[in-house]
Amino acid sequence: MALSWKLVVDSTDAPALADFWAAALGYEVEDPSPLIERLLAAGQIGEEAVTEHRGRRIFRGYAAIRHPDDPFDEISGIGRGRRLLFQDVPEGKTGKNRLHLDVHSEPGGREELVARLVDLGASRVREVNQGPAGHWWVMRDPEGNEYCVA
Missing domain, CATH: 3.10.180.10 (2,3-Dihydroxybiphenyl 1,2-Dioxygenase, domain 1)
Structure with missing residues (x-):
């Protein structure tokens, strides 16, 4: 059975890098704001876990893009197909990508x-x-x- 996957890219500014790659590939930046609102309302996350980017609430340090033709979860905005996730990490890039x-x-x-x-x-x-x-x-x-x- 084939497995689902996403490519995760370490970054220093996840939302900005997601914007670049979405524009470069013709992908869509995922909108997790409905999920964030539900989690905040239920007390499952605090305000410190979120920030705003381009008028949307996003998870602090994370941003993802997905292929516009692939399915996605209507509630969370998370793609179920070709997808890149960018996550902020404290260390900088130190060598050639593998x-x-x-x-x-x-x-x-x-x-x-x-x-x-x-x-x-x-x-x-x-x-x-x-x-x-x-x-x-x-x-x-x-x-x-x-x-x-x-």
Whole structure:
């Protein structure tokens, strides 16, 4: 049986990084505010567990994005499909990522995609040309996490 999963990315500013990746991938930022209101009203969490971002209440230190076509829980806003969760951690990034995303452009649209990602806050690291194996850009998101654009 296949298992459900999500990719968790350590961050220093989870909501901002979620905003970047949602814009980069065309995903939706999850809205946990209905769940938060229920948990606050029931006394299951305190105000210290939440903050506000872009007019929505969110869990402090967490933000997630989901594919717009995938199912999600109407009450919690949590996606049940392709999903990235960003969580704030106290330590900074110290080395190369051992896991990264490859973002694929439409045929012939790689340079336009790279330019759009740079406009969103990404940076180019290096261009790789492996002959028959392909040509891609190694990029960094606003917090320095590496990914590739092919």
